[in-house]
Amino acid sequence: MTLRCTVCGEEYADRWRCACGGPLDYADPPRPDGPAPDFRDVDTRRGLWAFDGFLPMDAHATLGEGFTPLVDAPAWDAAFKLEYVFPTGSFKDRGATTVVSRAVDLGVDRILEDSSGNAGAAVATYAARAGIDADIYVPASAKQSKLQAIERTGATPVRVEGSRADVTDACVRAVESDEGWYASHAWNPAFFAGTATFAYEVAAQRDWSVPDAVVTPLGHGTLFLGAYRGFRALRDAGWTDRLPRLLGAQAAGYAPIAAELHGEEGGRNDVADGIRIRDPVRMSGVLDAVEASDGDAIALSADAVERERDALHRRGFYVEPTSAVAPAALRAYRERGVLDADDDVVVPLTGSGLKT
């Protein structure tokens, strides 16, 4: 499974990024043969590994993750996919199971990741499952509940003072000095191969019909780009006939994609702690996905997110604040006329309230 640079086209057997600095992707990701299976023939007992025809790894470091519920949310006139129903309580398990499986394929004995919380807990958990050591670089200000989820697996949390970018820099220095293999949710293409399974499940649960739009939180684009790639892979395989519009939801003050599309806006939203990313690794890939899917990105205020979180809790969706960004964006997209009232929309709820 060759990796190819998204910037210069250089190819590698394995490396965390290109010599030119560009992020790598699979040069030739697998696609299943034949038509889309009838849903009754999809073995949901295998979780997201039911779609292994799309997955470029042999090992399965699995905890049975995937096939999260897709439920009606009448108060939002949308369907919510309950991505907080995962072993570690966030959609990051989609990428953790695949990136750790890739590490097993490569015979790696220590993995490194940097995270504000959910990705670190997910990677630590799947590393524990696979018997691989993990060092997880976290901001010194990370929530205790999330640190505990990392520590209890036996992984080593490495606390770094400073900004979120300082945490990444410290982790990258360790990767560069060969302390471990970088299982990054921003850089590693194996992680995105996993988050693409979101699209396979949505399409399968809807008998291979694609929604008009999907609204997702957008920081590094771990889910946004994964969903785009998954829907594109389904279309390439002939299992579906179109892409949904990919609509991103960013936090005000941490909204480089929205700023690129619409100009800078004021305000600062520190409530959505999972997506406070000012310099996403795959910025040009996200902009390509917006362009190719007739998508968009907007920034949400802290007030809008807190209001939406409260509304979600009162309807039985016990999510963390970052998860409320996408339903808040759904409301804003309708108010701005980007979405019509009768558009068929799926919104992932990405992280559990139980860890906050």
Ligand SMILES: [Zn+2]
């Ligand atoms: Zn390159």
